[in-house]
Amino acid sequence: MRVLIRADASIAIGSGHIARCLTLAHTLRKQQVDVQFACRQLPGHALQRLRDAGFVTHALPGHYVQEHSGADIEAALPWQEDIYALGEQLADEPTFDWLIVDHYGLDARWETAARQLTHRLMAIDDLANRPHAVDVLLDQNYSAQVLDNPYAQWVGASCQTFLGPRFALLREEFQCAAIAIKPRVERVLVNFGGFDAAHQVHATLLALKGFDDLSVDIVAGLHNPDWEALQALCAERPNWYLQALTDDFFGLMQRADLFIGAGGGTTWERAALGLPTLCISVAHNQALNARLLGQAGVHRYLGPHECVTTEQLTHAIRDLIADPAQRLSMAERSRVLVDGCGAERLANTLIGHEFFAASEQP
Template identity: 25%
Template sequence: MGTNRLIYFRTDGNSQIASGHLVRCFSVALSCLQLGLKVCFLISDEDSNDLLTRILGSHPAPSVLNDCENNFSIMRLKTAAFDHPDQELPEVLSLLTSNTTSAVYFLDSYYVTESYLQALRPLIKIAYLDDLKLFDYPVDLLINYDIIPDTAMPAYRAAYQNAGKLFLGTAYTPLRSQFQDKKACIRKQVSHLFITTGASDPYHFCLKFIDKIIDSSFILHILIGKFNTDKETLYRLARELPYLILHENVSDMASLMQTCDLAVSAAGTTLYELCALGIPTISFTIADNQLSSAQAFEEIGLIPCAGDMRSNPEAVLQSAADFVTSMSYNAKDKLADAASLSPSYTKRVSVHTRMCHLIDGKGAYRIALALKSL
């Protein structure tokens, strides 16, 4: 144990499974480096290597990585395939057997099997980052940062009886370092809106929402994902509409979000990031894997969901527009005198406080501390 400990991160990111696994593992890895631990990423393909390299290059504090250069490495497994982990077992077992350093194996893969974990466990401490609850994982540390109501916690604990230690709930959300120790400022007047659909916008939400929000007192900040097919049309509109600002390839997303007063976002990891900053938000869904996060945030009364763009786009757009209106102004605001706080401002402050209480941005550090002492 201690600062000489080596943490293996076994994960991947490519066009088929996207970047989320690598991004959240990198957040934990960075905290590990800051604690003096050594880090080695085990990956299966060139896509994962390229993506990890881009994550490294875009990190807003490269000096941290430079200082830890001797403690960070990447190794491509010759026999690995991201969706068939058992075929890499002989190579991984050989690596772990030859290593004499105290180590932990941090695994983040939806394809993991019980036989894979059982084979590793006699050789090394295992931590697993789970979203799916596919089986009772035989590991030493199990992390699941779902939003878990108190009434559901017993069921979660029952599902993970084979795990030695459980980290359950949003306190262990491994957000990027830029979202740690940062909070948005709640301004008395709403003027800047943050809008994102993720990597793509197959149902043209951004274009349709621009038509809904015709109040030019709002500045619309639209994040354009790399697979957004409406990109050219949006840029043409931006040349015509002075209140439309487009953003691409943003490295410091937290700073961009902090300039905004409200957010309209596709569900997913972005909701956790907006929550950490405390920016009042409404979500919507465009894919099945977004449904659970949208539902969870709505059930606790923190981030309402406008609905699914695939089934009822007009209702989603109207709900999102109504949210912006209700959080910006209501009839009682007109009655508030200059010395008092408007009801809409008070509402946003309340939401901000509850969001920041739910997710404080320190989940990656808490996980790193556990890996150090495991």
């Protein structure tokens, strides 16, 4: 069985699309599936990361003639150019069994054209804002689970939809026991994605300056725009530990008592561990899901990053540290949503072992 994944990473897009697709790719490969990736050569692309993980990659152009410079990450790509470039790269490849697309800039027009390359198509989406022409659609967000059929107008009647955190694409290690919720917070983990284009790591460290008794692990992301300022802050505090990337993010999460971060893919990793979280959204597509999870008591949502002041974050940290009952409640509500088996469920679907009912509850 052969699978092609079309997804991108960049400083503007972030690394979340590649991260969740890579999780699914590893799960498929364990079942002897040949998985390949097609990605654009954008600033901050993940092609070498994918090659280092042992996957065949197909490099697509970093610029298209009809592409508008400065367009946001949800802007439509010139899909004809993307399909043409993909076809050129795959000219000598046999037809794939599945093509998985995880890209806000591509829609049903691209998917329809991509049928020439594959027998079946799957889309991974978070937005429910454009038509899809696929056989399977995944939206792992809580918003997709609680809102009334958000993809009804966007997919055909024969499309199988998998909606909600039960299908979150998490690495196998997150099929684990919950962390212990201690009466006293001792260790905080700060991370706002793979690049932190919103400068939120630095803003968070400013809010933490007065908490001298806390140990703070900071995973700042590749090419963090405030790296020198972060180094200067951490140099003054021996119990603050700064790194750009880590090979043991899971271990850092297990040792943490509190997480401060964004509303992206780590949301489900935190939920699987029952890790109490202060969440600040750093992209438009994170806001709805983060707000609904906040209302459900899964984390405390402070709002979009541009609306959260240092003083507000400091007060929120102090309040949650002083409230072990709320931290325990967050942990319990989180664990109800996620069991860590989502990648296996989707892999089994693609391989054809069985179709899980999208409406099935944990």
